[in-house]
Structures are given as C-alpha cells and as structure tokens.
Amino acid sequence: MRIPFVAGNWKMHGSKAMIQDHLGQFTQQAEALNNVNIAVCPPSLYVSAVQSQLTSSSVKVGVQNVCDQAGFGAYTGEVSVDMLVDMGVPYAIVGHSERRAFYCETDRQVADKVAIVLDKNLTPILCIGETLEERESDQTEHVVKTQLIAVIEKVGIAAFANIVIAYEPIWAIGTGKTASPEQAQAVHAFIRNLLAQHDTAVAQQVVIQYGGSVKPDNAAALFAQPDIDGGLIGGASLDPMDFLAICKAASQSCLK
Numbered sequence: 001m002r003i004p005f006v007a008g009n010w011k012m013h014g015s016k017a018m019i020q021d022h023l024g025q026f027t028q029q030a031e032a033l034n035n036v037n038i039a040v041c042p043p044s045l046y047v048s049a050v051q052s053q054l055t056s057s058s059v060k061v062g063v064q065n066v067c068d069q070a071g072f073g074a075y076t077g078e079v080s081v082d083m084l085v086d087m088g089v090p091y092a093i094v095g096h097s098e099r100r101a102f103y104c105e106t107d108r109q110v111a112d113k114v115a116i117v118l119d120k121n122l123t124p125i126l127c128i129g130e131t132l133e134e135r136e137s138d139q140t141e142h143v144v145k146t147q148l149i150a151v152i153e154k155v156g157i158a159a160f161a162n163i164v165i166a167y168e169p170i171w172a173i174g175t176g177k178t179a180s181p182e183q184a185q186a187v188h189a190f191i192r193n194l195l196a197q198h199d200t201a202v203a204q205q206v207v208i209q210y211g212g213s214v215k216p217d218n219a220a221a222l223f224a225q226p227d228i229d230g231g232l233i234g235g236a237s238l239d240p241m242d243f244l245a246i247c248k249a250a251s252q253s254c255l256k
C-alpha cells in the first residue's frame, strides 16, 4: 500500500522570519492529518532553522540538491550526502528540471546522485519530465523512459523501493498551467508500467508524485488518480495555508 507523500520545494525562497511564520502556522495543523507523509525542502542554508521548527513534528526536511561526490573534499559550493546524514536530513531532491536546465546536470550525473543518496540510506526524490516542445512532438514517453533507464542501469530496479519519483512536466512548472489529471495519470501509469516490466512488486510500491502548478483547487483531482501518490509543490508550498490544503487533499485521497 502506498501512502501519499507531499513535499514542498521552496526553491530559492525563504528567510528566518518566513520559516518561523510559515512552519509556526503549518506544523500544528499538519499533525492532525493522517495517511500522508510530508516534507519541506528549504535552501540548504536554512535546514537547521527549519529543523528547529520541526522538533517533535512528523514533518520531515529535505534538500533540493546534493553533490555527485560523496564524502568531503574540494568541491566549492557543494553539499555532500555525508553532511545530510550528519544533520539528520532524510530526503534529497535529485535531478530537478531547473538543475538539469540551468546547471547542465546530465542523466548520468543524476543517476550518480541517486546512487550516492541511496548508499547512505536516505531517500532521493528523483525528478523527471519533458519540455513543452518534447510533449508537442510526442516525445514525453521517450524522455521519461530515458531519464528513468539511466537510473535503473545505475542502481538496479530493486533500489526503486527506496526512491520517490516526481513526474514534473517542465511546461507546467511555475506556469500556472497544470497537466490535467488525465494527462498526468497517463504518464504516471507509463512510468509504473515501465518499472513493472522490470519488477512488478517494486512498481506497485514506488511512490510517484506529480509536480507542476499544483494548487489547493486542483490537488484533489490530481491525487485521486490511481497512479498519482501526492505531489512535489513549488510556489504553493510557500503559503502555509495553501500547502496545508494540498497536504489535506493528499490525506483524503484513497490509499492505493
């Protein structure tokens, strides 16, 4: 049985004041929700500040990126998975489309990062998804398949039991133009079927989030789809009440 998982990707947003205000409002009410796992992913600099607001809360913290080298060393500006372990951070978003586009992360690097995160028994949130151009030229399945195969070849199918996948169509990110529940479901089913070709049990187990302009008013319809197990939320996760409403929609969607 899959429990829906909602994660807030704050991207390059946040401040000490925002963290106090946001999480102060959010966490108490989030505790009342059943059947949903929740995480917030602030910029790495604010992980400690978020953790101090989350003591005795079931809401977890994650980071938005991690170095493709484990351990410690001369990698200016990077955060290592060993630091995540040290700081008690269980989740790392890997391969977000903004990292792939603006920082030239390749499928291979993304696969390496997934492997490094898994190696420390942390959970990668692996982002995949197509551009508008790719969708319009019927390349969606080819693109997500290529992105997934790179990771399957690196870590093996069994490892997917410990990976969260986030399907984020790039054309729906930050545009207010969400994929319809049917469009999103079609790709989620494709992803699950692809995994099932390798291992049916793992495919049934893997949590596949949808990301791209999820808002309180479209969350329930998306999360009601049979292969959509919660969401990776950008803009709407910055507003505590919107984020709460989205988490509530996930908690009310039936377990799959």
Ligand SMILES: O=C(CO)COP(=O)(O)O
Pocket: 009, 096, 168, 172, 173, 174, 175, 176, 211, 212, 213, 214, 232, 233, 234, 235, 236
């Ligand atoms: O990129 C996203 C989450 O990682 C989605 O962002 P928006 O919810 O702002 O569209």
